[in-house]
Amino acid sequence: MLKVENLSVRYGAVAAVRDLSLSVGQGELVALLGPNGAGKSSTINALTGLVAPSAGRIVLDGQDISRVRTEDRIRAGLTSTPEGRHIFANLTVGENLRLGAATRRDPKGVRQDMERFLALFPVLSERYAQAAGTLSGGEQQMLAIARSLMSRPKLLLLDEPSLGLAPKIVVRIFDFIGQLKAEGLTLLVVEQNARQALRFADRVYVMSSGALRFDGPPSGLADEHGLLNLYIGG
Amino acid sequence: MDYALQQVLNALAFGAEYSLVALGLAVVFSIMGLVNFAHGEIIGVSAYSVFLAAALGLTSPIVAVLLAIAAAALAAIAFERVAFRPVRYAPTTTGLLTAFGVSIVVQNLFMLLISPKPQSVSILNGLNQMWFFGPFAVSSLQVMELIVSGLTILALVLFLNRSTLGLAIRAASRDFATVRLMGIRANRVIATAFAISGALAGIAAVFIMARRGSVSPDLGFSLVLKAFVACVIGGFGSLPGAAVGGMLLGFIEVGLLVALPQEYGGFKDALTYAIIVALLVYRPEGLLGQRVELGDKEI
Amino acid sequence: MSQAIEDTAPAAVARPGGALARSLIGGLVTSLPVLVVGLLILNFAPTYYTFLALGAFVNLIVVVGLQVFMGNSNIANLGHSAFVGLGAYGVAILSTPLAMKKLSIPNAPFGFATLELDPVSSALLALLAVGILALVSGKVISRLSGVAATIVSLALLIIVHSVFLNWTGLFKGNQAFFGIPKVVGLPWMMVMSVVVIVLARLFKDSRWGLQLRASAQSPQAAAALGIDARRLRLVSWVLSALICGLAGILYAYFAGTISPKLFYFQMIFNTLAMLILGGMATVTGAMTGVIVLSVGLEFIRSIESGVTIAGIQLPQLLGLSGVALGVVIVLCMAFRPSGISGRYELDELLSRFFRHAK
Ligand SMILES: Nc1ncnc2c1ncn2[C@@H]1O[C@H](COP(=O)(O)OP(=O)(O)O)[C@@H](O)[C@H]1O
Ligand SMILES: [Mg+2]
Numbered sequence: 056m057l058k059v060e061n062l063s064v065r066y067g068a069v070a071a072v073r074d075l076s077l078s079v080g081q082g083e084l085v086a087l088l089g090p091n092g093a094g095k096s097s098t099i100n101a102l103t104g105l106v107a108p109s110a111g112r113i114v115l116d117g118q119d120i121s122r123v124r125t126e127d128r129i130r131a132g133l134t135s136t137p138e139g140r141h142i143f144a145n146l147t148v149g150e151n152l153r154l155g156a157a158t159r160r161d162p163k164g165v166r167q168d169m170e171r172f173l174a175l176f177p178v179l180s181e182r183y184a185q186a187a188g189t190l191s192g193g194e195q196q197m198l199a200i201a202r203s204l205m206s207r208p209k210l211l212l213l214d215e216p217s218l219g220l221a222p223k224i225v226v227r228i229f230d231f232i233g234q235l236k237a238e239g240l241t242l243l244v245v246e247q248n249a250r251q252a253l254r255f256a257d258r259v260y261v262m263s264s265g266a267l268r269f270d271g272p273p274s275g276l277a278d279e280h281g282l283l284n285l286y287i288g289g
Numbered sequence: 290m291d292y293a294l295q296q297v298l299n300a301l302a303f304g305a306e307y308s309l310v311a312l313g314l315a316v317v318f319s320i321m322g323l324v325n326f327a328h329g330e331i332i333g334v335s336a337y338s339v340f341l342a343a344a345l346g347l348t349s350p351i352v353a354v355l356l357a358i359a360a361a362a363l364a365a366i367a368f369e370r371v372a373f374r375p376v377r378y379a380p381t382t383t384g385l386l387t388a389f390g391v392s393i394v395v396q397n398l399f400m401l402l403i404s405p406k407p408q409s410v411s412i413l414n415g416l417n418q419m420w421f422f423g424p425f426a427v428s429s430l431q432v433m434e435l436i437v438s439g440l441t442i443l444a445l446v447l448f449l450n451r452s453t454l455g456l457a458i459r460a461a462s463r464d465f466a467t468v469r470l471m472g473i474r475a476n477r478v479i480a481t482a483f484a485i486s487g488a489l490a491g492i493a494a495v496f497i498m499a500r501r502g503s504v505s506p507d508l509g510f511s512l513v514l515k516a517f518v519a520c521v522i523g524g525f526g527s528l529p530g531a532a533v534g535g536m537l538l539g540f541i542e543v544g545l546l547v548a549l550p551q552e553y554g555g556f557k558d559a560l561t562y563a564i565i566v567a568l569l570v571y572r573p574e575g576l577l578g579q580r581v582e583l584g585d586k587e588i
Numbered sequence: 589m590s591q592a593i594e595d596t597a598p599a600a601v602a603r604p605g606g607a608l609a610r611s612l613i614g615g616l617v618t619s620l621p622v623l624v625v626g627l628l629i630l631n632f633a634p635t636y637y638t639f640l641a642l643g644a645f646v647n648l649i650v651v652v653g654l655q656v657f658m659g660n661s662n663i664a665n666l667g668h669s670a671f672v673g674l675g676a677y678g679v680a681i682l683s684t685p686l687a688m689k690k691l692s693i694p695n696a697p698f699g700f701a702t703l704e705l706d707p708v709s710s711a712l713l714a715l716l717a718v719g720i721l722a723l724v725s726g727k728v729i730s731r732l733s734g735v736a737a738t739i740v741s742l743a744l745l746i747i748v749h750s751v752f753l754n755w756t757g758l759f760k761g762n763q764a765f766f767g768i769p770k771v772v773g774l775p776w777m778m779v780m781s782v783v784v785i786v787l788a789r790l791f792k793d794s795r796w797g798l799q800l801r802a803s804a805q806s807p808q809a810a811a812a813l814g815i816d817a818r819r820l821r822l823v824s825w826v827l828s829a830l831i832c833g834l835a836g837i838l839y840a841y842f843a844g845t846i847s848p849k850l851f852y853f854q855m856i857f858n859t860l861a862m863l864i865l866g867g868m869a870t871v872t873g874a875m876t877g878v879i880v881l882s883v884g885l886e887f888i889r890s891i892e893s894g895v896t897i898a899g900i901q902l903p904q905l906l907g908l909s910g911v912a913l914g915v916v917i918v919l920c921m922a923f924r925p926s927g928i929s930g931r932y933e934l935d936e937l938l939s940r941f942f943r944h945a946k
Contacts, residue, residue, distance in 0.1 A: 103470060105466050105470070125469045125470065125475075126472050126473060126474045126475065129469075129470060129471065129472030134470065137466075137467060137470065141464055141467040141470075143459075143460040143467070144463065145460075145462075145463055146456060146459060146460055153453060154453065154456050154457060154460060154468070154471045155471055157453050157457065157472055157473045158471070202471075203470075206471070206472055318735075324735050324738070372918055372922070375921075375922035376921055376922060376925075379925065380662070381735060382662055382663065382664050382734065383921050384921075385735070385738060386664055386860070386917060386921055387917070387921040387922070389666070389860070390861075390914045390917030390918040390921065391914065392914070393910055393911075393917065394910075394911050394914030394915055394918065395914075396910065397907035397908070398907065398911060399907075400906050400907030400910065401905060401907035401908060401911060405906050405907065506907075514742060514743075517739045520739075521735075521736045521740065525733070525735050525736055555750065555754030556750060556754050558746060558750050559746065559750035559754070562743040562747050563747055566728055566740055566743055566744075569728055569731075569732065569740065570727075570728055570731075573731045573732050573733075573736070574733070575736070
């Protein structure tokens with residue numbers, strides 16, 4: 056579904072991503088792991104087009120989207136839930152969800168999806184008309200993911216969904232991610248929390264200092280001598 | 290009509306006009322951090338369009354009003370496309386100076402292509418009459434300014450709260466990148482904001498022409514300076530702040546008109562600005578503003 | 589602009605002892621072109637050009653003054669001609685001969701109608717007045733965010749202009765204030781230009797200038813280092829105002845006649861365009877912009893007033909110079925925000941050039 060070839064991202068003199076190639080197949084959940092500053096977010100942002108890569112190709116469903124604008128990549132079915140959630144704090148929960156569906160033209164389907172997520176996350180339903188900024192971190196993460204799903208993406212990129220959340224909530228969020236996978240959604244999940252990310256992962260990439268260090272099945276990661284400790288610290 | 294009541298109406302009418310223009314500035318600033326000094330020239334384009342249409346034989350005031358609003362909205366979109374897009378992600382000062390440059394260019398184009406002297410426009414004079422309610426006489430223009438501004442602000446609030454594009458504008462004022470992640474086109478959001486800002490300026494242009502009966506190259510310039518001051522005192526970038534700041538400015542001005550002896554009338558503007566600046570000493574972030582660090586601008 | 593900081597900072601830090609000398613020599617080198625142009629005009633040009641040159645020198649001092657605040661704080665100042673005007677009116681009120689005052693401001697308050705000071709004391713007092721206004725306005729402006737500060741600088745301009753216009757007893761209102769002693773010629777103007785250029789350069793390279801530029805680039809980082817950005821903005825605002833006030837004083841002393849409209853938006857447009865075109869990060873930029881635009885504007889003005897080309901009389905084109913100024917600003921901002929001279933001062937460019945040539 057997604058194929059990334061020789062991607063590089065630079066910020067001035069800093070090379071954040073160097074010559075990265077990866078792929079995500081239909082229905083797969085792929086984990087992208089690595090320590091802080093490894094270049095994971097830069098990779099995600101290059102995939103959505105929020106940062107311009109300095110080199111490389113991004114192919115979605117056989118189409119080269121490297122030069123397509125962010126907005127049109129979303130319309131093509133690729134969506135990301137950014138690191139730090141980035142919910143619209145000054146808008147209500149309901150308005151956040153509505154914006155997530157901004158690209159859709161089927162009001163009925165939108166309403167159904169909305170009801171589904173509100174049933175799934177009762178907190179969001181309770182706080183429907185409140186400013187989203189008043190939600191707790193975990194609730195905001197739920198909202199952010201639900202908002203991404205409102206566009207009915209084919210491929211969802213999740214950037215550190217566990218960031219800054221209590222362990223119990225992290226487990227709940229990954230339960231939900233597993234459920235999404237079971238429903239057939241294709242996912243690329245960026246994490247520092249390897250244990251959770253590997254629960255449902257079909258394949259794993261590990262990167263550090265902008266470059267890929269490992270590529271294989273989750274079991275391979277455990278075999279790989281010290282890799283887990285070296286790059287993930289746990 | 291009772292003198293005090295008359296002065297309150299005056300203040301409300303002035304304030305309404307400042308609020309309209311200030312809101313136009315705030316809408317654009319809040320989503321893209323642009324301090325649009327060329328806003329006055331959007332009013333100018335609107336007024337000169339009506340002037341030219343009248344010179345070419347337009348007689349219907351209603352068409353003139355629609356033309357004024359449409360011309361202003363188009364001018365705003367055109368300014369963005371031509372001059373502001375290249376500096377969209379530049380520091381605030383760069384955008385501010387660009388807008389200042391656009392303002393100078395357009396003002397001087399009016400001089401060059403039409404005339405440096407004021408030109409008479411009478412097509413909208415009918416809006417400015419005396420209305421009599423029993424023993425009371427009020428200016429129809431002032432009543433209309435108040436009502437139209439009120440309705441416009443209501444429409445704006447509804448748009449920003451109900452429509453998807455309105456939500457996107459509110460969201461973009463905090464976090465533009467994430468709005469794009471919703472698949473909403475950045476250019477469309479910005480063009481809409483400029484169109485709204487322009488339409489508000491167009492309404493103001495109608496009132497100015499109806500009151501003055503003429504157009505001149507610097508038509509909108511001093512009004513926009515006041516609107517900027519209204520924005521600053523309300524809290525720059527805050528929409529409610531712009532509306533409140535505009536009203537406050539209207540009341541300060543009329544208060545000074547009433548309080549100042551005739552021979553000091555010339556100091557009205559100076560004193561208005563001085564009072565506002567003095568208020569800023571106590572609230573540097575404005576009445577409804579949040580403290581932002583110098584040079585802050587999220588992309 | 590941000591680059592300029594990275595570039596000059598190591599040089600200034602590396603040799604603390606030599607920094608002052610380096611900066612002083614840099615300022616002198618930067619002012620060389622001004623001296624050369626001035627001397628050429630002084631010795632060879634007809635009177636008309638001398639008069640133009642005097643105007644250009646006044647603009648130069650204003651633009652350098654503007655650079656001191658804008659270039660270092662990166663906040664747009666759209667009110668600096670208020671200080672130019674106050675300087676000019678200050679010396680006009682203090683130094684105009686009594687006989688003339690009887691005609692122009694016979695009823696001036698505070699005994700100004702019967703006061704006649706020598707030009708130097710007048711100038712010092714006028715600068716004092718400018719300094720006080722700058723201090724008071726600077727207290728407000730330095731506390732505001734960048735955008736609000738710019739708007740307030742505009743409000744200041746309007747307040748001061750309105751006082752000039754309406755306080756007719758003291759400023760003579762809309763009419764020209766004449767009879768100011770004409771004591772300044774090109775030589776004085778050149779000396780003052782050099783002084784001001786060196787001063788601006790010393791400020792830019794000083795610890796204050798460096799810290800101010802750092803805080804303009806990254807407010808949070810600077811605050812974390814304990815830099816008091818407000819105080820530095822205030823310092824640069826006052827210095828900038830004093831330089832602008834000096835320009836006004838010199839203008840009054842060479843022209844002999846002033847009026848409020850000279851110190852209003854037209855001056856803001858002209859000098860701002862000059863600074864932007866030349867490049868506001870450097871003093872060299874200020875100078876470059878003045879030279880280029882003074883020549884360019886003179887050319888455009890000659891077209892504007894209706895030229896005869898090949899026997900055909902073209903009509904007057906009022907507004908042409910304004911369009912040109914605006915276009916210069918817009919194009920610069922879009923394509924070269926750092927202006928002609930970019931981030932290097934003249935002496936830095938020269939030393940780079942010679943280093944490469946070796
Ligand atoms: N906007 C930016 N400007 C400059 N450098 C950046 C920017 N964003 C990230 N970086 C740098 O790029 C590198 C990779 O960052 P990032 O992609 O955020 O890593 P990760 O998400 O794996 O923690 C880091 O060294 C970071 O400092
Ligand atoms: Mg990251």
